Structure formats: C-alpha cells, structure tokens
Amino acid sequence: xxxxxxxxxxxxxxxxxxxxxxxxxxxxxxxxxxxxxxxxxxxxxxxxxxxxxxxxxxxxxxxxxxxxxxxxxxxxxxxxxxxxxxxxxxxxxxxxxxxxxxxxxxxxxxxxxxx
Amino acid sequence: xxxxxxxxxxxxxxxxxxxxxxxxxxxxxxxxxxxxxxxxxxxxxxxxxxxxxxxxxxxxxxxxxxxxxxxxxxxxxxxxxxxxxxxxxxxxxxxxxxxxxxxxxxxxxxxxxxxxxx
Numbered sequence: 001x002x003x004x005x006x007x008x009x010x011x012x013x014x015x016x017x018x019x020x021x022x023x024x025x026x027x028x029x030x031x032x033x034x035x036x037x038x039x040x041x042x043x044x045x046x047x048x049x050x051x052x053x054x055x056x057x058x059x060x061x062x063x064x065x066x067x068x069x070x071x072x073x074x075x076x077x078x079x080x081x082x083x084x085x086x087x088x089x090x091x092x093x094x095x096x097x098x099x100x101x102x103x104x105x106x107x108x109x110x111x112x113x114x115x
Numbered sequence: 116x117x118x119x120x121x122x123x124x125x126x127x128x129x130x131x132x133x134x135x136x137x138x139x140x141x142x143x144x145x146x147x148x149x150x151x152x153x154x155x156x157x158x159x160x161x162x163x164x165x166x167x168x169x170x171x172x173x174x175x176x177x178x179x180x181x182x183x184x185x186x187x188x189x190x191x192x193x194x195x196x197x198x199x200x201x202x203x204x205x206x207x208x209x210x211x212x213x214x215x216x217x218x219x220x221x222x223x224x225x226x227x228x229x230x231x232x233x
Contacts, residue, residue: 046220101218103158105157
C-alpha cells in the first residue's frame with residue numbers, strides 16, 4: 001500500500017460545478033497537507049496548505065483534513081475552464097532523524113472543466 | 116516574480132547515452148531539490164541539497180544518476196547511461212531553508228525538463 005492514495009480520474013465537469021478531490025493516507029505522522037495544481041507541461045504550484053486537522057478556505061477553494069479518517073479533500077466551487085489541470089495532494093512529516101520535512105505526493109487527479 | 120529556471124525544457128536521447136539537466140534556483144534559496152515525475156504519477160524526491168551538501172539522496176539510483184551543486188547555487192543532474200525507464204519529467208524545486216524551522220510547503224517548482232529515452 002502506498003503512503004498516499006489519490007484517484008487519478010480523469011474527472012470531467014461542466015463549468016460552474018462543485019468539484020471534490022480526495023486523498024487518503026496511511027502515515028499518521030503526516031502533519032502538513034498540501035494541494036498543488038499542475039498545468040500540462042508545467043511544474044506544480046502550491047494552491048493551499050493545512051497544518052494538522054481542520055478546514056481552510058481561499059476564495060473558491062476549500063481544503064479539509066480529517067486526521068481521524070486519514071482523509072483530505074479539496075473543494076472547488078463555481079469551477080472555471082481555467083481550473084482544468086492536474087491536482088496533486090502532498091503530505092509531509094519529519095524524517096526519521098527529525099531534521100527535515102519530506103513531501104510525499106499522490107498520483108494526481110486530472111480535472112477538465114467544460115465551458 | 117522570481118522563478119526556478121530549468122534547461123533544457125525537452126530532451127530526447129537514445130538509451131545508453133549520457134544526459135544532463137540544469138537548474139537555477141530562486142536567488143537566496145539555500146535548499147534545492149530534484150524530483151522525478153513519471154507520467155501519471157506524483158513527483159518523487161531524488162536528491163535534496165542544503166547549500167552544496169547533499170541532505171537526502173536515498174532515492175537516487177546512484178549507479179547511473181549523479182547530482183552536484185558545486186557552489187551552492189545552480190545544480191546539475193546527470194544520467195549515464197540513460198535507460199528507457201528514465202523517461203519522465205525532471206523537476207527542480209527550491210526553498211529558503213529546509214529543516215524543522217521551515218514548513219515544507221515553501222518549495223517552489225521550476226517548469227521541469229521532459230526527458231524521452233528512445
């Protein structure tokens with residue numbers, strides 16, 4: 001079992017729809033939870049991050065973390081064609097030496113928002 | 116806005132050939148990362164530098180991959196000899212510092228080098 005599981009999709013929705021993207025994880029040591037957006041042939045860019053459990057909202061984007069279920073979500077409201085991209089979840093815990101954080105990514109979900 | 120620069124953007128090479136990628140991090144960023152992203156997968160860390168020192172290269176296939184950051188600024192990742200399975204996007208990222216004092220989300224990624232091995 002991989003440490004981070006993410007449904008690769010693809011996911012296709014009409015413009016204006018609410019999108020829900022999810023990841024599950026197995027490592028209870030993860031403390032930071034991040035969502036990255038990656039456009040085709042580009043590097044990932046950070047969308048949102050959450051430390052420990054809870055919700056965080058930024059405009060049309062809401063990130064949720066449920067550590068008891070080891071489950072994180074990203075919601076996109078009023079989705080736009082410009083939101084079409086691959087969305088990667090990433091999580092981080094201190095390494096075994098306690099000196100450094102390391103990112104562990106999911107596979108990414110390919111989202112297409114149709115006009 | 117400062118960005119991580121990478122070159123080349125695309126590289127096609129034949130198997131058994133040598134290939135090299137270059138990365139210039141954001142100015143002032145002490146920590147530099149090389150990731151490999153296979154199509155349909157998330158990025159996986161190959162090597163992490165703090166200034167010119169390697170912090171983590173546990174996932175770097177050392178029989179064929181090497182990385183250096185001689186002056187603690189730009190970095191080169193080399194593959195020799197390239198194999199078909201090395202076809203992937205090679206991403207460079209940088210951050211001000213790593214360690215317990217810095218949160219992990221402060222990594223900035225470059226546009227990547229897409230390698231195709233034929």
